[in-house]
Amino acid sequence: MKRMQNKFIKNCNIFDHHPYKEEIIFLSEKDRDLRSLFLTYSSFKPFKRKKGFEGLVQLITEQQLSVVSAKAIFDRLKKLLPTFDPESFLKETDLNLKSTGLSRPKIGYCRSLAKNIISGDLSFSSIHKMNDEDLKKTLCRIKGIGNWTAECYMLASLNRRDIWPVKDIGLQVAVQRTKHLKKRPTEDEMIEIGSKWKPYRSIVANVLWASYD
Numbered sequence: 001m002k003r004m005q006n007k008f009i010k011n012c013n014i015f016d017h018h019p020y021k022e023e024i025i026f027l028s029e030k031d032r033d034l035r036s037l038f039l040t041y042s043s044f045k046p047f048k049r050k051k052g053f054e055g056l057v058q059l060i061t062e063q064q065l066s067v068v069s070a071k072a073i074f075d076r077l078k079k080l081l082p083t084f085d086p087e088s089f090l091k092e093t094d095l096n097l098k099s100t101g102l103s104r105p106k107i108g109y110c111r112s113l114a115k116n117i118i119s120g121d122l123s124f125s126s127i128h129k130m131n132d133e134d135l136k137k138t139l140c141r142i143k144g145i146g147n148w149t150a151e152c153y154m155l156a157s158l159n160r161r162d163i164w165p166v167k168d169i170g171l172q173v174a175v176q177r178t179k180h181l182k183k184r185p186t187e188d189e190m191i192e193i194g195s196k197w198k199p200y201r202s203i204v205a206n207v208l209w210a211s212y213d
Contacts, residue, residue: 014042016115023161023200031196033178037207044210049156052124053117054084056139057110058158059149067213069101072168086114109144116142125178155202164201166190174208 007208015021015038039135049055061077062070081088086163089097089110097107116122122151132154140152148167155163165171166187175193176184185193197204 014039018042019046020200020203020206023203027197027200027204034159034197034204034207037178037211041207041210044207046159046206047152047156047209049153051128051157053086053113055088055157056113056145056149056153057084057089059143059152060106060113063106063149073101077102087115089114089116091150106144109142112143113145128158132163155157155205159202161202162199164194164197164205166194168205170212171205171208177211178208 012021012025015024018024028038033147035152040103044211051059057077061074065073077097078195080086080096080100094104094107097110098104102110113122117124122138127138130138135154136147136150139145140147141154148165151163151165152168154160155165168185172190174180175181175190179185179193192200194204
């Protein structure tokens with residue numbers, strides 16, 4: 001264990017320009033299973049999405065789809081909309097939106113989101129000031145936005161440091177590999193395992209996604 005720790009400290013200079021250098025060192029001291037992960041994927045990049053309507057629509061698009069499929073659909077959607085805002089989205093016909101590959105249920109979810117923003121029922125300037133739990137509850141009141149989407153919005157769009165999307169299959173598989181588990185961990189097991197990584201679970205999620213991809 002001491003040899004592994006010395007190896008990590010010796011190689012810490014590779015993180016000199018990493019935005020999460022302090023968090024990486026902190027996490028690696030708390031859990032030695034993360035040390036080799038950070039060294040192997042030292043150039044991992046944070047999962048990023050835009051704030052506001054566009055970021056949430058992209059995350060809705062990504063629900064239960066592969067990265068490649070979701071990107072293709074979202075790219076077509078961006079080309080379709082003259083301006084990526086709620087008003088432009090609501091003006092498009094279902095037929096045009098379906099032509100991008102966006103499913104009928106997801107079109108409905110995005111329309112619901114757009115209407116909530118236009119009506120003022122959802123104010124980004126207000127929710128961005130909320131704590132994690134209140135923000136998640138507020139977003140989850142909108143049809144089509146569940147825990148995964150709300151958590152990924154906080155992690156990828158707002159850069160909050162302690163978000164842990166336990167429902168994410170990719171994270172579950174990556175945790176299974178990193179922790180050498182026989183089975184993919186359940187959501188309850190993910191919560192328990194992740195508790196050791198507070199208050200920087202978002203950083204762990206990012207490197208685990210890098211290892212999964």
